[in-house]
Amino acid sequence: MTATVTLSSTTETATPVNGAEVIKQSPFLQAIVQQIRVNDGYGTYRNWSDELLLKPFILTKQQKRKISVEGDVDPITKGRIFAFYRAIALRIEQQSGLLCQVVVDLSHEGFGWALIFSGRLLLTTRTLRDAQRFGFDSLEKLGEEGEKLAQKGVEYAINFPEVAKA
Amino acid sequence: MTATVTLSSTTETATPVNGAEVIKQSPFLQAIVQQIRVNDGYGTYRNWSDELLLKPFILTKQQKRKISVEGDVDPITKGRIFAFYRAIALRIEQQSGLLCQVVVDLSHEGFGWALIFSGRLLLTTRTLRDAQRFGFDSLEKLGEEGEKLAQKGVEYAINFPEVAKA
Numbered sequence: 001m002t003a004t005v006t007l008s009s010t011t012e013t014a015t016p017v018n019g020a021e022v023i024k025q026s027p028f029l030q031a032i033v034q035q036i037r038v039n040d041g042y043g044t045y046r047n048w049s050d051e052l053l054l055k056p057f058i059l060t061k062q063q064k065r066k067i068s069v070e071g072d073v074d075p076i077t078k079g080r081i082f083a084f085y086r087a088i089a090l091r092i093e094q095q096s097g098l099l100c101q102v103v104v105d106l107s108h109e110g111f112g113w114a115l116i117f118s119g120r121l122l123l124t125t126r127t128l129r130d131a132q133r134f135g136f137d138s139l140e141k142l143g144e145e146g147e148k149l150a151q152k153g154v155e156y157a158i159n160f161p162e163v164a165k166a
Numbered sequence: 167m168t169a170t171v172t173l174s175s176t177t178e179t180a181t182p183v184n185g186a187e188v189i190k191q192s193p194f195l196q197a198i199v200q201q202i203r204v205n206d207g208y209g210t211y212r213n214w215s216d217e218l219l220l221k222p223f224i225l226t227k228q229q230k231r232k233i234s235v236e237g238d239v240d241p242i243t244k245g246r247i248f249a250f251y252r253a254i255a256l257r258i259e260q261q262s263g264l265l266c267q268v269v270v271d272l273s274h275e276g277f278g279w280a281l282i283f284s285g286r287l288l289l290t291t292r293t294l295r296d297a298q299r300f301g302f303d304s305l306e307k308l309g310e311e312g313e314k315l316a317q318k319g320v321e322y323a324i325n326f327p328e329v330a331k332a
Binding site for chain 2: 101103104105107113115117119120121122123125156160163166
């Protein structure tokens with residue numbers, strides 16, 4: 001009986017367990033989760049699992065294609081883009097001890113800039129396009145891309161410390 | 167007869183002549199004018215004097231107080247803020263030979279950032295607030311403030327050339 005229950009629950013929750021494991025092993029994914037929870041002033045997501053919180057960041061190519069790139073980026077997508085770059089800033093802060101500012105400028109119908117800086121040093125500079133379709137193939141990809149940007153930012157902070165404090 | 171005409175025209179156009187003179191002597195004011203004319207694709211301002219073009223940048227304290235800071239910044243004011251920072255970027259480019267990017271982020275009801283950067287170096291960083299009331303006491307003040315920011319940007323470019331090219 002116990003064996004059956006265990007087996008059945010393993011089968012049913014195979015993907016969720018996997019996702020939770022991926023999040024546990026990625027400091028970047030944990031940083032996004034933290035960003036979302038910190039900004040959850042009304043407790044909307046209090047009972048959501050970390051994996052459920054990150055689910056809207058994952059979009060297949062088909063899903064992306066269905067999203068129109070006409071007009072402005074909707075506030076919920078904007079919120080996700082902010083959370084992504086704030087999480088990068090958080091990872092840079094954790095490793096460099098710097099305080100970072102995040103500026104996301106989405107003025108031209110899905111086009112714009114995402115910038116992270118400290119003092120006079122830009123740690124991350126990304127041009128955004130078709131931001132309406134912001135998303136990643138998988139949790140792993142999301143984690144890798146965020147961590148890669150954070151590491152590059154940390155390198156700049158190490159190479160130009162006097163500019164980051166200017 | 168000739169003397170009278172000269173006298174009368176001098177009296178009547180005292181302020182305009184003065185304004186034109188101020189613009190002539192300020193490379194920064196000329197840079198704003200250039201920015202506005204470059205972006206005037208429909209030729210709306212073709213027959214306007216430089217002074218008339220810069221007039222909306224000048225607001226008295228009383229005029230500012232009458233402008234509501236509720237809600238978003240209207241597109242025309244945004245355009246003026248862009249022109250101001252693009253002119254600073256142009257002055258930095260003229261003196262440093264760098265190519266500059268301008269990002270103005272006005273997401274929070276008149277609050278935001280104005281950034282000018284080249285490579286990984288921030289040449290200008292300004293926080294904006296009550297941007298609905300963007301304006302200057304006089305042409306001279308506008309010229310001074312813009313030129314001061316440009317000179318500071320040029321100094322950063324000189325001090326950290328390897329970051330500006332990173």
